[in-house]
Amino acid sequence: MESVDSRRFADLISAALREEFGGNRSSVKTIARLIDANERSVKNWFDGTNGPNGEFLVRLCRHSDRVLEVVLLQSGHAELIKVRKLALVREGLHQMLEILDEIEFSNAD
Incomplete structure (x- = not known):
């Protein structure tokens, strides 16, 4: 299993979010509302600028099968x-x- 650095992690999360929710402004707002996160942070996740921290990653997994799959794959499960x-x-x-x-x-x- 390859190791995942923060850049690769952010790219994988971005791809998962875009695949499942699209990449427009309303997608960002929807996710921000669903997981009670700041829209700017969510936009950064969609853009691949950075990835979510642990708390928000868990919240994302509750609403996104693709994000959950990324986490499971990258953790060797x-x-x-x-x-x-x-x-x-x-x-x-x-x-x-x-x-x-x-x-x-x-x-x-």
Whole structure:
């Protein structure tokens, strides 16, 4: 696993934020509101000027699957991404089965 310096970390976070939220002014405002951060700081993250500190990084992970993936990959825990995706797929399948059951039972009437 390669080490990550602060410049590379900021670039990875920037790419993740842009991929998930876009890179416009409203994206910055949305993130700032979601995680209760200063808009200037969030703009710096989007621009790759610097990365978020620990507290804001945790808050970002709550709202951004891409940021969470970056953190897991860079900390050497790629296997947790697979586990998380599998859990999401199972949840989706469960919801689909519930919908199919509802359709089946509503057609039985």
